[in-house]
Amino acid sequence: MIEFRYDTQLLIEGEDLDEDAIRDYILANFKGDCLLVAGDDELIKLHFHTNEPWDVMKYCRSLGEIYDIVVEDMDRQTRGLKG
Numbered sequence: 507m508i509e510f511r512y513d514t515q516l517l518i519e520g521e522d523l524d525e526d527a528i529r530d531y532i533l534a535n536f537k538g539d540c541l542l543v544a545g546d547d548e549l550i551k552l553h554f555h556t557n558e559p560w561d562v563m564k565y566c567r568s569l570g571e572i573y574d575i576v577v578e579d580m581d582r583q584t585r586g587l588k589g
Contacts, residue, residue: 508580508584509539510538510555510580511555511557511580511581512557512577513553513577513578514553514555514559514576515574515575515577516551516566516572516573516575517550517552517572517573517574518570518572519548520548520571522547523548523549523550523569523570524547525543525545525546525550528543528550529541529543535565536554536561537556538557539555540555542554559577563575
């Protein structure tokens with residue numbers, strides 16, 4: 507059983523992005539694990555395992571344009587199904 511089902515990955519393009527502030531906000535407001543937030547003030551790569559990827563994407567969209575969005579169902583993958 508996987509606690510956090512969805513592997514959520516995306517890029518955020520914007521202005522004055524702060525990877526530490528983004529990381530802190532996600533940790534304080536969303537349940538999940540394996541968080542990675544890396545980049546600079548114009549482009550951030552986010553990776554996060556969560557059960558509510560749509561909420562994470564909504565937050566990220568409030569920061570700038572999001573693209574290269576990948577949401578994979580890790581539960582399906584562990585059962586040998588396409589994620």
